[in-house]
Every structure is written in C-alpha cells, then in structure tokens.
Amino acid sequence: MGVFHLMGLGRSPGAIIGPITYLAHRYQRWNDDDKKFFSGSGEAAHREKGQKTGDIQALVFFTTKEVLTAYDEVNQRDFLSYSFIDNRAGFLEEKPPENGQPMKDVLRTFLKKELPGICGGRQKCNLFWCEIDLRDIKLTYSRVIQVVAALRSVGGQGKEMWANLTGGNNVVNFALQLAATLSGDVARLYYVQAKNRIAEMSIRFTSEEDYWVELPVMPLALSRLNHAILEVIQS
DSSP: OOEEEEEEOOSOTHHHHHHHHHHHHHHHHOOHHHHHHTTTSSOHHHHHTTOOOOOEEEEEEEEOHHHHHTEETTTTEEOOOOOBBOOOTTOOOOOOOBOOOOHHHHHHHHHHHHGGGTSTTOSOOEEEEEEOOTTOHHHHHHHHHHHHHHHHTSTTTOOEEEEEOSSSOHHHHHHHHHHHHHHOOEEEEEEEOOSSHHHHHBSSOOOSTTTEEEEOOOOOOOOHHHHHHHHHHHO
C-alpha cells in the first residue's frame, strides 16, 4: 500500500516536483538514514520483511479553476506557472529559467520523468484534481476534509496520507492542517524550503541539507464540539 500525497497546487512547479524528487532520491538510495526516514510508513509486514515502504500511490491536488485552465476569467489573461529552472536533482544550477507554462503541462512533463523513481514498481501513479475557491474558505475546508474522510474509509484500514504544505496558499494549507488535526488520519505533515532565489526557482530539490521540514501532527480527541465543527463545515 502506497502513500497518498495531498497538496495545494499554485503556480510554483518546484513546490510539487521538488519534494517528489527528494523522496525519489532517498527511496532509490535506501541507506540507513533513508530507511529510518521511511520507517513509519507502510504495513508492518512489509517492514519486517525488509521491503521498501513510503512509495507514492497517488497525488491529490487542491487547486483553483485558474490554475486548472491556465486562464484568469476575471482579469481575462493567461494564468501560467512561474518561471522555473530545469535543474538536476541535488544541484543548484544558475542557468536561464524556462518561461511560465500551463501548470498541467509542466506537471505532465516532469511527473512522467520523476514519479517512476518513487512509485514502488507500479505502472502508473494516480493523479486527482479537486477544485477549490480561495475566495470561499468554507468550500475549501469542506473539500479537503471530505477527501481525507473518503481516503480514510477505503478498504479495511484506509489509505496512508501525507500532506505537503508548500504549494497553494494559506487557505488550503490551513485546511490541510485542520483536517489532519481534527481527523488524526494524516500520517505526516511537511513542507520544503529553499535557501535562496535560485533554489526557489528550481524545479527539483537542490540540496538535502535543511530542505525537508517535518511538522508534528497533533490530532485532537474529537469532542462534541469537534464533531459539530466538522458537521458545519461539511454541511
């Protein structure tokens, strides 16, 4: 059983591709530190057999209509990705950036290259798009929580979920944190950081040092008040 990564998707390609290349690098290398990094993932039976765990089964993107269509209807203009540097994984490379492109095209190009390294031998990894409206906070919270609840209910034990808090904006990232806290079903919260402007523009991770930042998941016991909040959000 692989991991479902929940992500806010904005206009920065590196916020999505970067952590995937970092995870693929560690998954392929698989030294003692990497084994420890992935040790909390997967089924106990797989870990006991020494099998790799932490592979990606699917990506779930929470994003806006503007990002999905690459067009801003309100302002009647293209809504493309930010310019990015097509660097080698693990290297900070100063070279001319690529011009902005529709995010779907950028993801299609680079996910085809990078996902096979972390898909655990699968022929394909699934991608899901969940449209949100950053002007409608209630809708955003509702859709994030509904996705978490749906994945929790799959099969006998649900799906393992990690949440990437790097992309998108504060609304969707707070919604992901809220869902993790109230549900207790998100195994890992993380974001990645860039040490300078060149690293920030790079589509792949540039250095292992100080790149991956783990955030504690502190689930709350669901009181009547918590249940009431969830019901209001989902109604």
